[in-house]
Amino acid sequence: MEVDFLIIGQGLAGSLLAWELIQRGCSVMVIDNGAENASQIAAGLINPITGLRFVKSSDTESLLAASKRYYSNLTRFFNEDFFIEKPMLRIFSNENELSNATKRFHNPDYRHYIKSIERADIKIENIATPLGFLEQEQTGYLLTRPLLNCLRTFFISKGSYRLSVFDYDQVKLEPQLSWQDIYPGRIIFSEGFLATLNPWFSWLPFQPVKGEILTLQHEIELPDKILNFGKWLIPLNLNQIRIGATFDRENKNTQITDIGKAELLNALSKLSPALLNITLIEHCANIRPCTLDRHPFLGIHPGFQSLAIFNGFGAKGSLQIPWYAAHFADHLLTETKLLPACNIGRHLAKHFKL
Numbered sequence: 408m409e410v411d412f413l414i415i416g417q418g419l420a421g422s423l424l425a426w427e428l429i430q431r432g433c434s435v436m437v438i439d440n441g442a443e444n445a446s447q448i449a450a451g452l453i454n455p456i457t458g459l460r461f462v463k464s465s466d467t468e469s470l471l472a473a474s475k476r477y478y479s480n481l482t483r484f485f486n487e488d489f490f491i492e493k494p495m496l497r498i499f500s501n502e503n504e505l506s507n508a509t510k511r512f513h514n515p516d517y518r519h520y521i522k523s524i525e526r527a528d529i530k531i532e533n534i535a536t537p538l539g540f541l542e543q544e545q546t547g548y549l550l551t552r553p554l555l556n557c558l559r560t561f562f563i564s565k566g567s568y569r570l571s572v573f574d575y576d577q578v579k580l581e582p583q584l585s586w587q588d589i590y591p592g593r594i595i596f597s598e599g600f601l602a603t604l605n606p607w608f609s610w611l612p613f614q615p616v617k618g619e620i621l622t623l624q625h626e627i628e629l630p631d632k633i634l635n636f637g638k639w640l641i642p643l644n645l646n647q648i649r650i651g652a653t654f655d656r657e658n659k660n661t662q663i664t665d666i667g668k669a670e671l672l673n674a675l676s677k678l679s680p681a682l683l684n685i686t687l688i689e690h691c692a693n694i695r696p697c698t699l700d701r702h703p704f705l706g707i708h709p710g711f712q713s714l715a716i717f718n719g720f721g722a723k724g725s726l727q728i729p730w731y732a733a734h735f736a737d738h739l740l741t742e743t744k745l746l747p748a749c750n751i752g753r754h755l756a757k758h759f760k761l
Contacts, residue, residue, distance in 0.1 A: 410434040412739075413591035414717075415573050418446035419551060419724050420732075421597030422558045423477070424717050427732040429565065431740060436589055437562050440572045443661075445599055448620060448691040450641060450651055451549030451725045452633070454495060456520050459504060461497075461511045461541075463520060470730050471545060477729035481554065485561075489554045494522070495546040496531070498636040498678070499538040508541045520545055533627050533681045534634070546633060548641055549725040573598070575606050584713045593739070595715045600659070600694040607708050608716050610758050611751060612699035616721075617658055619667035620651035622689040627681055638674045647688065650675055663690045697721035705735050706751035709759060715739070716751060 412428055414421045417439035425435045453474060455467045464470075478490035499505045505524075511517045512524050526539040562568035571587075579585045584594065600615040602608050624647050634640040641649045653667045668690060675682060696719050698704060704719035717735055720727050737743040747753060 408436070408588055409590045410436045411592045412436075413438065413586060413589055413594045415594065415596045416444070416598035416601075417555065417559060417562075417568070418444040418597065418599050419449075419549075419555065420446075420599075420717055420720055420728050421595075422446075422555055422562075423728050423732045424595065424597060424735060425562065425567065426481075426558060427736045428739075429567065431736060433740075435562075435567050436591070437568050438571055438573050438586075439559075439568070441570050443691075443693065445618075445693040445695050446724065447552050447555060448693050449551055449695075449722075449724070450620065450639060450649060451551045452546075452639060452641075452722075453490070453548065453726045454543070454546050454635070455726070456511070456517070456543060460507045461504075461517075463511075463517060466730075470726050473730035473733065474726050474728075477732075478549065478554075481557075485557045487553065487557060489550050490547055491550065492545075492547040493631070493633050493641075495543040495633040495635055496534075496630065497541040497543060498534070498536055498634065499540060500637060502538065505538055512541070531630055533629060533679050535678055535680065542632075548633065551725070580711060580713065591713075593713050593715055595717055597717045599696045599718065602696065602704075602716065602718050607711065607714050608704075608718075608751075610760065611704050611716070611719070611754060612758055613704075613719065614656065614697045614699050615659055616695045616697045617655040617660065617692060618652035618695055619655075619663060619671065619690065619692040620649060621668065621671050621687060622647065622649050622691075623675075624686040624688055625682055626684050627679075629679070629682075634678065636674070636678050638671065638678075640675070640678070659694060661692050661694060663692045667692065695721050700753075702748045703727065703731060704751050705731065705738070705745055705749045709752075709755060 411433040412435045414425050414437045417437050425437050428435050456463050512521050522542040522544050524541050603613050631642055650671050653670055698719040704716050708714040738745050
């Protein structure tokens with residue numbers, strides 16, 4: 408079987424890149440091992456202003472516009488909503504956060520993202536806000552699991568999906584690129600944190616981070632808004648919430664832990680002391696493919712032009728991947744130059760060895 412592109416991994420990165428290439432008339436085969444990946448359990452948060460200093464990056468407008476357009480197109484195609492727009496309340500944990508937020512509020516570059524800042528005398532029922540809070544706009548979350556399920560069904564219908572463990576040893580680079588019975592023009596690796604084991608791309612400075620997430624049922628009234636309080640809380644419906652995530656650089660495994668659960672429940676108890684009667688519905692863990700400089704990894708292998716990577720989006724994948732999928736497709740199909748910030752070439756001098 409000959410295809411233009413063989414894509415390894417059906418997480419959000421591999422799926423959206425495969426979708427983009429198929430829309431442009433390319434033949435694609437997606438290989439996935441069927442195991443739960445980080446995209447499937449991720450919160451899918453889209454938050455243009457992040458960090459303790461409430462920073463909006465210079466490319467926020469283009470990333471946000473691309474993600475909204477992309478998910479809207481997918482919603483129309485599959486007749487199913489995937490992106491849930493919902494305001495976010497950022498609960499201040501110290502005076503520095505309040506001070507930084509106030510500066511952003513008065514900055515005209517942030518006027519489309521910050522609706523208001525409320526001091527401590529403005530209360531939210533059942534939520535502790537000792538220093539007040541900021542209300543953000545143009546935030547929301549992606550229903551990653553339903554989206555990936557729909558895309559998998561689509562790929563299967565196109566004959567573009569194979570459930571299989573990808574064995575690196577079965578790749579033949581010469582005289583013609585192949586893997587098992589597939590002869591692709593190029594192999595693109597979008598395998599998340601597993602790229603740290605990839606014989607061609609493990610030299611890239613990944614910094615995988617394990618995260619655990621809880622889905623809970625509760626009985627009290629909570630605001631129908633995303634809450635950001637060091638952790639995040641997403642209201643799924645009137646009586647269910649998701650809370651996450653832990654941040655563990657040491658344990659590179661997907662096992663749920665009592666320590667992770669306790670950390671999240673403790674943070675929740677401080678946020679909402681009235682939230683006493685809760686029932687655990689689901690406890691998940693996976694590994695985010697974060698990078699040393701917090702920018703994704705896109706590009707062609709310096710020694711093997713038939714091998715490429717599209718990976719490293721970490722916790723910002725839902726916001727970033729749509730724009731970068733189009734950008735990488737442009738590069739693959741028209742040789743458009745990659746932006747230096749995402750091009751793996753930025754790491755060649757320091758990390759790559761022949």
